[in-house]
Amino acid sequence: MSVTTSDPALEIQAAGRGSGLRQGMIPRLAWRNLTRDRVRLTVTLVGIVFAVVLMGVQLGLLYGFATTASSLIAHADADLWVSAPQVQDVDQTVPIEKSNRYKVLGIAGVAAAENYLVHFADWRRPDGGATSVLVVGFDLETGIGGPWNLVAGRIEDLRQSDAVIIDELYRDKLGITTLGQSVEINGHRARVVGFTRGIRTFTQSPYVFTKFSNAQTYAGLDADQTSYVLVSLARRADRDAVAARLQAALPDLDVIKAHDFARRTQFFWLFTTGAGVAVLTGAGLGLIIGIVITGQTLYATTMDRLSEFATLRAIGAPASYLHRVILTQAIIAAGIGYGIGITVAEALVFLGHNGSAALLLPHWMALALGLVTVMMCSSAALLSVRKINGLQPTSVFR
Amino acid sequence: MSAPVLEAQSVHVTYGAGPAACRALNGVSLEVRSGEVLLLMGPSGSGKTTLLQVLGCLLPPDSGSIRLFDRPLQSRNPKALSRLRLEHYGFVFQSYNLFPTLNAWENVAIALDLIGIRGASAETRARDMLSEVGLAAKAESYPGELSGGQKQRIAIARALATEPQVILADEPTAALDAASGQAAISLLAGLARSRGRAVVVVTHDPRVISYGDRIVTLEDGRIVDAPRAN
Numbered sequence: 001m002s003v004t005t006s007d008p009a010l011e012i013q014a015a016g017r018g019s020g021l022r023q024g025m026i027p028r029l030a031w032r033n034l035t036r037d038r039v040r041l042t043v044t045l046v047g048i049v050f051a052v053v054l055m056g057v058q059l060g061l062l063y064g065f066a067t068t069a070s071s072l073i074a075h076a077d078a079d080l081w082v083s084a085p086q087v088q089d090v091d092q093t094v095p096i097e098k099s100n101r102y103k104v105l106g107i108a109g110v111a112a113a114e115n116y117l118v119h120f121a122d123w124r125r126p127d128g129g130a131t132s133v134l135v136v137g138f139d140l141e142t143g144i145g146g147p148w149n150l151v152a153g154r155i156e157d158l159r160q161s162d163a164v165i166i167d168e169l170y171r172d173k174l175g176i177t178t179l180g181q182s183v184e185i186n187g188h189r190a191r192v193v194g195f196t197r198g199i200r201t202f203t204q205s206p207y208v209f210t211k212f213s214n215a216q217t218y219a220g221l222d223a224d225q226t227s228y229v230l231v232s233l234a235r236r237a238d239r240d241a242v243a244a245r246l247q248a249a250l251p252d253l254d255v256i257k258a259h260d261f262a263r264r265t266q267f268f269w270l271f272t273t274g275a276g277v278a279v280l281t282g283a284g285l286g287l288i289i290g291i292v293i294t295g296q297t298l299y300a301t302t303m304d305r306l307s308e309f310a311t312l313r314a315i316g317a318p319a320s321y322l323h324r325v326i327l328t329q330a331i332i333a334a335g336i337g338y339g340i341g342i343t344v345a346e347a348l349v350f351l352g353h354n355g356s357a358a359l360l361l362p363h364w365m366a367l368a369l370g371l372v373t374v375m376m377c378s379s380a381a382l383l384s385v386r387k388i389n390g391l392q393p394t395s396v397f398r
Numbered sequence: 399m400s401a402p403v404l405e406a407q408s409v410h411v412t413y414g415a416g417p418a419a420c421r422a423l424n425g426v427s428l429e430v431r432s433g434e435v436l437l438l439m440g441p442s443g444s445g446k447t448t449l450l451q452v453l454g455c456l457l458p459p460d461s462g463s464i465r466l467f468d469r470p471l472q473s474r475n476p477k478a479l480s481r482l483r484l485e486h487y488g489f490v491f492q493s494y495n496l497f498p499t500l501n502a503w504e505n506v507a508i509a510l511d512l513i514g515i516r517g518a519s520a521e522t523r524a525r526d527m528l529s530e531v532g533l534a535a536k537a538e539s540y541p542g543e544l545s546g547g548q549k550q551r552i553a554i555a556r557a558l559a560t561e562p563q564v565i566l567a568d569e570p571t572a573a574l575d576a577a578s579g580q581a582a583i584s585l586l587a588g589l590a591r592s593r594g595r596a597v598v599v600v601t602h603d604p605r606v607i608s609y610g611d612r613i614v615t616l617e618d619g620r621i622v623d624a625p626r627a628n
Contacts, residue, residue, distance in 0.1 A: 024520070025504065025511040032499030311495040314456060315556075316484025317512050318477060394456050396495055397447050397568050 026321070030328035033305055044297040045337045051290025051376065052341025056361055056369055057348055058283035062276060063365060064358030069202040069269040070262035072118065072136065076145040078230035080243055081261050082113075083254050088272075089265040091134055091203055093118050093227035096253060101229045107245050109237035114139040115212055115226035119219035120205060124184035125175030132205040133174070135185065137215020144230050147209040152179055153194020158211050165194035169354065170206035185218040200358050202269050231255075287376060294337075295380035298330060302384035306391065313393035322391075326384045334377035338370050345369075401468060402429035403596040404453060404564050409462035411448050411619075422448040423459070424619035432563070435587045435597040437610035444616040446600045447568060453598060454487055454566045455479040466564075484512055488557030488595075490567035490586065494549040496541040496556075502528055503537040506556045513560050527555040531585055547578030554586050558593070565590050567599045571606055583609045 034041050067074070072090050073081070082104060084094035104113040117137035124130050138145035146155055147165050157163055164185070166174055175183070182191045185208065201207050208218075216223060233242055239257060246255040256264070270276025302309070309322050345361060352359040411423040422445045430436045438446045451457035452464060455471060456479075464471045466486060471479075483489075488509075496505045506524035510516070515523065528537050531551040541549050550570060557565055567586060571579030583599070587609040590597040599606065607613065615622050 024516040025500075025508045028504065029497065029500065029508065032497075036499050307495065308497050311491070311497075312508075312512075313480070314454075314483070314491075314495075315489050315509060315512070316480050316482075316487065318480050321512065394451050396491055397451060 026324050026328050027332075030325050030332055033301055033325070034329050034332055037301065037304070040297050040301060041333075044294055044333050045340065047293025047297065048290055048333060048337025048373065048377065049341040049344065050293075051286045052338055052369060052373055053344050053348070054286030054289070055283045055372065056342065056345030056366075057359065058279045058286060059365060059369070060345065060349060060359045060361040061357065062270065062279045062283070063362070064200075064360040065202060065270055065275060065279070066266040067360060068200045068358045070265045071199065072145070072207070073258055073262040073265065075148050076116070076230055076258070077232075078116075078144060078258055079233040079239060080231035080246065081256050081258060082229040082231060082246065082250060083227070083256070085252065085254050087254060089268040090261065091118060091120075091201075091205075091265075095221055095225040095227060096229075098224045098226045100250060100253065101226075103249055104229050104231055104246060107242065107249055109234050109242035109245070110231055111234040111237070112142065112144070112232040114142050114144050114230050116145045116228040116230045117212060117215040117219060117221070118227045119215070119221065121186045121208075121218050121220075123174055123206075123208070124187075126181055126183055127175050129175060131173060133185065133208045134201060134203065134205045135215045135218045136207050136209045137212040137219070138209070140211045144232070147194070147196045147199065147207075149197045149199060151195050151197045155194075157193040158209070158214075160191070160193060162189050162191050162214065163193040163210065164190045164214070165196060165209040166192055166206060167199040168195040168197055169200060171195070174206060186220055188217055190214075190218065198353075287372070290373070290376045291380045294330070294333065294377050295383050298326070298333070298377075298381050299383045299387065301329065302326060302387055306387075307396065309388055310391050310393055310396045313391055314396045319389060322388045323385050326381050326388065327378060330377040330381035331374060334374045337377075338373040341373070342366055342369065400431050400433070402431050402465075403467060404598075405429040405465040405468075406449070406453060407463050407465070409449070409452055409459040409464070411445075411452060411457065411459050421619050423452065425462070426616070426619070426621055427462075428614055428621065430564075430596045430598055432594045432596055433591050434611045435590060435599065435609060437606060437613045438598060438600045438616065439602070439607075439613055440616035440622075442602075445619040446616050448619075449616065450566050450568055450598060450600050453564075454489065455482050484560070486563050488560065488562040488565045490550070490553050490557045490565065490570045492569040492572045494541070494546070494553045494573075496549055496552055498541050501538050501540050502533060502544070502552050505541070505552050506559050509556045509559050523559060524555075527559045528552070530558075530589065531555045545578065546574050547581055550574060550578070550582040551585060554582065554589065558589055558595075561593070563595060565595050565597045567597065567601075569600055569602065571601065571603045576605065579603060580605055 084096050087093060098115050101113045101115055104110055119135050121133055121135045122130055123133040140158055176192050179192055182189055199207055233239060243255050243257060312322060349359050349361045407427050409423050409426045413420045413422055426449055440446050452459050503521060503524040506527050507520040510520040510523055525537050528534050531554055533548060533551055536548060571583055574582060583606050
């Protein structure tokens with residue numbers, strides 16, 4: 001409904017309608033509303049920071065777990081993996097015949113195929129203590145499936161008999177202080193010739209890289225046994241087609257694409273062991289706590305300002321104007337809380353980079369967490385919006 | 399004589415229903431013209447504030463009609479009524495209803511913000527309005543730092559900033575001492591007349607009478623007389 005008039009006083013209003021793109025008073029009002037009660041603002045921010053840190057750490061752990069669980073697959077640089085049937089994860093293997101490699105090489109579209117061995121073994125520390133390790137045996141000629149991030153020693157050093165490479169994260173666990181120290185793996189002598197950095201293991205049994213023949217010895221497998229055959233495709237070869245041909249040629253084995261095997265491994269460790277559910281529950285709790293605390297404090301702020309909101313309604317502010325004030329309050333709180341929270345989370349990631357559990361917070365996850373924080377605070381503001389919607393502008397009259 | 403800016407015709411308003419129903423307005427008709435200051439007086443519960451709410455498109459009448467610039471306000475769409483209040487009305491409240499977190503010029507600028515005047519032009523206009531009500535020096539002060547009279551003058555500046563055709567004031571002097579109250583109503587009436595605005599003031603305050611052009615007295619929801627004040 002509108003009423004037209006020739007009154008020139010409306011010129012000022014007409015002028016105003018043409019300058020509606022600037023931000024105006026809403027951010028100022030929202031900021032002042034938030035900061036008027038410093039204690040309440042502090043409680044709001046503590047809630048948001050707590051939620052951001054909890055979500056960040058939990059999701060960072062989940063991502064770290066997933067990355068760790070499938071790190072061998074990600075770094076093996078193979079297109080397809082051939083394994084015993086129903087292998088659920090890369091670490092827990094069932095031996096297959098080495099000769100399958102030759103069958104694989106005979107399939108059109110296959111450029112290379114190498115045997116690859118992953119097997120649990122007992123590591124006897126120099127001080128006599130024992131721990132479980134995962135022996136990883138790979139072909140030294142191609143290097144496929146070998147260690148990465150080497151910080152001491154060389155891959156070529158593994159040509160020496162009994163040579164192994166471990167990650168420096170596990171030096172204490174494995175009782176290794178310097179290169180060249182000797183230990184026993186399943187009763188066979190092994191000598192540490194190199195260290196990697198940051199190759200964690202989800203099972204807490206450290207990876208011990210060695211050449212394939214050594215690995216067979218350490219694992220106690222027969223000379224004709226392997227865990228996997230890693231397949232590299234020829235250029236322009238169709239992955240699905242080659243996988244189908246391989247599966248047809250090896251009906252008693254599983255042929256799986258690297259990406260799918262990584263997913264299968266991640267799913268196994270995260271969701272059949274309960275580890276993933278636990279960290280996701282933690283992240284969910286963080287979200288709920290954030291919504292509850294932020295919602296409660298924003299609602300209390302709204303209740304304190306109810307007469308002012310009613311005044312705005314009485315003088316003609318549309319409900320959307322009030323919604324924008326409340327939403328802006330929520331977004332300002334989200335921005336500050338996120339800024340502090342993500343800084344704390346990044347600090348924890350930094351402090352935890354030498355820990356055995358990977359805590360990873362990639363940029364995309366940090367950004368996603370920012371969006372989640374804004375959504376969390378916006379949804380927390382819904383309670384206030386609901387209250388505002390029921391506000392009677394006549395309540396300003398005494 | 400100019401045409402009425404705002405008219406109420408046979409307005410009825412009843413609160414509640416059944417035996418507990420309370421008839422607040424019972425066939426009230428009145429009009430107010432540009433440059434005119436109309437005083438609504440009467441005892442408590444006589445329907446003054448209800449009539450002000452009806453005139454201000456804050457409360458729809460059960461029957462009867464309100465006409466603004468000789469056009470009936472038939473829509474009860476809250477959004478349309480909000481827009482109407484924004485474009486054509488200014489409000490002055492008994493308790494000033496300023497925003498304690500905003501300073502004086504910001505309190506005026508928020509009314510301008512609602513009609514889309516923002517940034518430097520809003521600040522300039524808000525400060526000009528504060529000058530007109532004699533508070534230029536207090537532009538940066540917050541309501542908590544000001545006296546009641548000063549707060550009411552800011553409220554008047556806010557009501558007039560958007561150049562509305564109708565000013566509705568609810569007991570604007572009730573919370574003020576005698577001097578401040580007279581200063582506030584004098585200012586409101588003077589500025590409104592000089593701008594040719596129609597003003598409706600609900601008041602109990604006999605000191606206000608001399609500032610009105612016309613008095614309408616309500617009792618039990620009816621107009622009992624409508625003498626000219628000046």
